[in-house]
Amino acid sequence: MxxxxxxxxxxxxxxxxxxxxxxxxxxxxxxxxxxxxxxxxxxxxxxxxxxxxxxxxxxxxxxxxxxxxxxxxxxxxxxxxxxxxxxxxxxxxDRDHLVRSLTLFSLMTPPERMWFQRFSQSGEQVSISGVAVSNEAIAEFMRNLETSPFVGRGSVSLAHSRMTSMGGSKLREFQLSCKVLPYSAVQKMLSALPQGSAAEPEHGEGKPGPGSSPAGG
The missing domain is CATH 1.20.5 (Single alpha-helices involved in coiled-coils or other helix-helix interfaces)
Structure with a gap:
């Protein structure tokens, strides 16, 4: 091998x-x-x-x-x-706000049945003191204010109404307050209403507004 x-x-x-x-x-x-x-x-x-x-x-x-x-x-x-x-x-x-307020109250006052003694305004809040021949005259004045678009809705408030004597006549002494809206606020409020339902800001439901003259002189 x-x-x-x-x-x-x-x-x-x-x-x-x-x-x-x-x-x-x-x-x-x-x-x-x-x-x-x-x-x-x-x-x-x-x-x-x-x-x-x-x-x-x-x-x-x-x-x-x-x-x-x-x-x-x-x-x-x-x-x-x-x-x-x-x-x-x-x-x-609104520079004529005070003038409009005075005009408003003079036009809403029941003639020969109410007289103002004191008027004060702070912003939109107005306070009025005076005398009237009766409670009905005061109530009429308050209703007139409530119908005006220049017066805040639900702002008219009667502070008091009591009997007083003046010159031998019995009268009702009263004090009330309300909110008077400026002209610009009324314009804005009325412009927001549906067209045709807004009243002119110078008039309110048959009552002449501030700046207008009483009918018939």
Whole structure:
């Protein structure tokens, strides 16, 4: 039987294969390290780029925030100016409010049966003191006021009515109050009514309004 010794041939092959595996391992390790380094550098650059963008955005936000504050201040000043202008317009519309109130009460007073002794007005609230020949005259005066669009609905209130003597005549002393609306408020109220149902602000249900003259002189 013939024996062949293959050991001297296999040993160099095994050594060559081992060296190749070591070489491939080192090359793969270096390649992996290179890829990881590249990814790390890329990510670091990306982070720095994002940080720079964030800094620029913060700078722009800070710059525009100043304009936003200025805009809010301008809007607030504009609102204040508009409110003042509205007050001025209201005063111009209602500058004859007292005259209208006096005219209203003179026209609503039962003739020869009621006389005023004291008249005071604070804003829209009016207080009247006087004497009348009877409670019926006082009631008629209150009904006349309630029919006027210039008098607040349900605002006519009688404080007291008591017997008094004046010049030998027995009269009824009274005090009442009511709310007299300004002309601008009456205009707004009437304009809100359906068309055709709003009465002229100078007249109210058969009663002459402030500023008009009694019929028949």
């Amino acid at each position: 013939i024996r062949i010794n293959l050991l001297p041939f296999r040993e160099p092959v095994r050594k060559t294969t081992t060296r190749q595996w070591v070489y491939f391992y080192l090359v793969g390790l270096l390649a992996a390290a290179g890829v990881m380094g590249f990814l790390w550098i890329s990510r670091d650059g990306r982070i720095q780029d994002l940080q720079r963008k964030e800094a620029r955005l913060k700078e722009e936000v800070g710059r525009f925030a100043k304009y936003e504050v200025m805009l809010k201040e301008l809007k607030a000043q504009k609102e204040i100016i508009e409110q003042k202008k509205e007050v001025i317009r209201s005063l111009q519309r």
